[in-house]
Amino acid sequence: MSEGAIKKFMFVNRKAPYGTVYALEALETVLITAAFDQDVSLVFMDDGVFQLKKGQQTKGIETKNFSPTYRALDGYDIEKLYVEQESMEARGLTEDDLLVDVTVMSRADMGKLMEEMDVVLSC
Template sequence: MEGVVKKFMFVNRKAPYGTIYALESLEVVLISAAFDQDVSLAFLDDGVYQLKKGQQTKGIETKNFSPTYRALDGYDIEKLYVEREALEARGLAEEDLLVDVTVLSRQEMGALMEQMDVVLSF
């Protein structure tokens, strides 16, 4: 296996808390960091809500896992891509997000997806 680096993309399309997808994806991402692969995270559709600033989950008695996205940098996961049209349709802008991201159009996102060796869908 040594020396074989594959391009992985985690595609996140669900809002946090309402379903388990966002948290599951984040945990797999953290585990995958141990394997020194080329990891990208893509946030499409409702997935962009995962990165919204200001989440306060005390009222729903659920763990707020949004601060963990800010730890990804320390795990050498630095490629975060967000769909521009998804932000716009939700009244969000880049400054509403709690981490630095690269904003891509749908078309650019599709092209990037084509370059991947493995795509994991959440």
């Protein structure tokens, strides 16, 4: 990437954790992208909202619990986390159920935000 050219990247997370590997792979990609000093936004919509649910305990399924890593994003200067309100509500969740601070956004505003991006990766 050429120096000084900061692009607006958005990662759209739409999958629940553990059932498939998408959520974990996306998170690792985000952490790597952070090394390139780009403007990164994360969106959680549809089942992707479940990635941020508090209280995940994965001992029983013998899988790594990667939910604490979302709380490391702040240290990677990734501070723009958005959750689509309608997705959250359709899953019986509220902002208090989420393990990081997010901006809750209506689907209309989410669409506008996506329009402003240079690169959008959906996973």
